[in-house]
Amino acid sequence: MVSRLLTAPERRAISGLAGLYASRMLGLFMVLPVLALHAGDLAGATPLLVGVALGIYGLSQAVLQIPFGLLSDRVGRKPVIAFGLLLFFLGSAVAAEANGIGEIIVGRGLQGCGAVAAAIMALLADQTREQVRTAAMATIGLSIGVAFAVAMVLGPLLAAHYGLSGVFWFTAALALLGLVVLWKLVPPAPRRLRHRDVGLDRAQLKAMLGRGDLVRLDLSIFSLHLLLMMIFVAVPVRLATLGVPAERHGWVYLGIMGLAFVAMVPLVIIAEKRRRMKGMMLLAVAGLTLSLLGMGVMETGWWGLAALLMLFFTGFNLLEATLPSMISKLAPAGAKGTAMGVYSTSQFLGAFLGGLLGGALSQQWGQEAVFLGATLVGALWLCVLHGLPAPRHLSSEVVALGESAHGDALETLMQRFADVAGVEDVLVVPEERLAYLKVDRQQLDSEALARVAGASDR
Incomplete structure (x- = not known):
C-alpha cells in the first residue's frame, strides 16, 4: 500500500x-x-x-x-x-x-x-x-x-x-x-x-476544443474574469464618489471578502457533497448578474454598494472554487492537464478583454454603462450554460505501473482496471508507465483497484 x-x-x-x-x-x-x-x-x-x-x-x-x-x-x-x-x-x-x-x-x-x-x-x-x-x-x-x-x-x-x-x-x-x-x-x-x-498535450488539444461541455466551462471562466476586470474600472471610483476615503477602501474590501467567503462555504459543500454542481453554478451566475444590475440601476449609499459587492464576490468565489473541479470531473482520463491549459488561457483572455471593454464603456457612457454592460455579459453567460449537462462526480486517479507491464500485458492491464467497480474511464500510457483513471469514489472498489495496481509491479 x-x-x-x-x-x-x-x-x-x-x-x-x-x-x-x-x-x-x-x-x-x-x-x-x-x-x-x-x-x-x-x-x-x-x-x-x-x-x-x-x-x-x-x-x-x-x-x-x-x-x-x-x-x-x-x-x-x-x-x-x-x-x-x-x-x-x-x-x-x-x-x-x-x-x-x-x-x-x-x-x-x-x-x-x-x-x-x-x-x-x-x-x-x-x-x-x-x-x-x-x-x-x-x-x-x-x-x-x-x-x-x-x-x-x-x-x-x-x-x-x-x-x-x-x-x-x-x-x-x-x-x-x-x-x-x-x-x-x-x-x-x-x-x-x-x-x-x-x-498540456498538443495531441489532445483538438479533442478538448471539440467538447461542448468543456468549451462552456472555458467560456465560463472567460466571462468570470471579464466581469472582474470590468467592475474594477468603476467600483473604486464609485466608492470614492460615495465618500469612502481611499485609505479605507482596503478595510471595505476586507469586510466584503470575509462575508463573501463565509457565505460561499455552505454553497461549495452543497455543490460537492450533495452533487449539485450545475445548480450551484447557475445560482452563482444569476447572483452576480443581479448584483451587477443593481449596481447599474440603483442609487445606493455605500452600504448598499457593499451589499451588492458581497453578492457579487460570493458568486465569484463559488465559481472560482467549483469551475476547476467541474473541469476535472468532465475531462477524459489523461486529459485533465490539456483541459486545464485551455481553461487557464480562456481566463487570461477574459481578464484582458474585460479591462478593454470596461474602459471603453466607461469612457463612452460612464460608470453605469460598465455595470449594465457587465449585466448583459452575465445574461449571455446564463444562455451559454443552458444545455450544460450536470457533471458526473468523477475523480482523477494516477497509478504508477511496474516494470513488468509491457506489450500485450498493458492491454490486459487496461481491461483489468476497467473491470474494477467504480472505474469509469482508463488511459494507459506505456512510455510514461502510468495509468490515468476516472473513478466514482462512492462506487469504487478500492481493494480491487489496489490489487490490479499491485499486479502491475509483478
Whole structure:
C-alpha cells in the first residue's frame, strides 16, 4: 500500500511553490482596486487606457503561458521560472517609475510576460508522487484565493501611504523574494517528465476544443474574469464618489471578502457533497448578474454598494472554487492537464478583454454603462450554460505501473482496471508507465483497484 502522507521534500516543494505562485498573483491583483483611483496622476490617462492597463497582463499571460510550459520541458523548470520572475520584476520596476499611463501599460504587459504558471505546476508535479498530487494542486488553488483576498486589502493600504509607485515597488520586491524561494526552499527536481494530469498535450488539444461541455466551462471562466476586470474600472471610483476615503477602501474590501467567503462555504459543500454542481453554478451566475444590475440601476449609499459587492464576490468565489473541479470531473482520463491549459488561457483572455471593454464603456457612457454592460455579459453567460449537462462526480486517479507491464500485458492491464467497480474511464500510457483513471469514489472498489495496481509491479 503506497502512503499518501507527504514526505519532507514534498512538503518543502508544495509550500515553496504555493508561496511563489501566490506572491506572483498577489503582485498582479494588488493594482486592481487602486489603479482607477490614481489614474488622475498619470499623464494621458483615460478610462479606456486605465482598462487596458488593468487587463493587459492577461493578454501576455494567455499568449506565453503554454510556450513557457513547453520550454520548461526542454531546458528545465527552474531556469524558466526564474526568467519569468525577472520579467515580472522588470515590469514592476517600469510601472513603478512611470509618469504616464503608457508606461503603466508597458509595465503591466511585462508583468504578464512572466507567465510561469504552467512551469510552476509542472515543477510541482515533478516534485510530488501521483498519490498526493491532487492535494498538492488544491494547495496551489487555495493560495491563489488567499492572494486575491489579501491583494484587495493590501493594495489600497499601500497606495494610500506610498502611492501607485509604492504598490509596484512592493510587487517588484515580491518577484525578488520569489527568486530566493525558488532556489533556496524548493528542492531540485530530479527529472522532467510530461504529466498529462498537469501539462498540456498538443495531441489532445483538438479533442478538448471539440467538447461542448468543456468549451462552456472555458467560456465560463472567460466571462468570470471579464466581469472582474470590468467592475474594477468603476467600483473604486464609485466608492470614492460615495465618500469612502481611499485609505479605507482596503478595510471595505476586507469586510466584503470575509462575508463573501463565509457565505460561499455552505454553497461549495452543497455543490460537492450533495452533487449539485450545475445548480450551484447557475445560482452563482444569476447572483452576480443581479448584483451587477443593481449596481447599474440603483442609487445606493455605500452600504448598499457593499451589499451588492458581497453578492457579487460570493458568486465569484463559488465559481472560482467549483469551475476547476467541474473541469476535472468532465475531462477524459489523461486529459485533465490539456483541459486545464485551455481553461487557464480562456481566463487570461477574459481578464484582458474585460479591462478593454470596461474602459471603453466607461469612457463612452460612464460608470453605469460598465455595470449594465457587465449585466448583459452575465445574461449571455446564463444562455451559454443552458444545455450544460450536470457533471458526473468523477475523480482523477494516477497509478504508477511496474516494470513488468509491457506489450500485450498493458492491454490486459487496461481491461483489468476497467473491470474494477467504480472505474469509469482508463488511459494507459506505456512510455510514461502510468495509468490515468476516472473513478466514482462512492462506487469504487478500492481493494480491487489496489490489487490490479499491485499486479502491475509483478
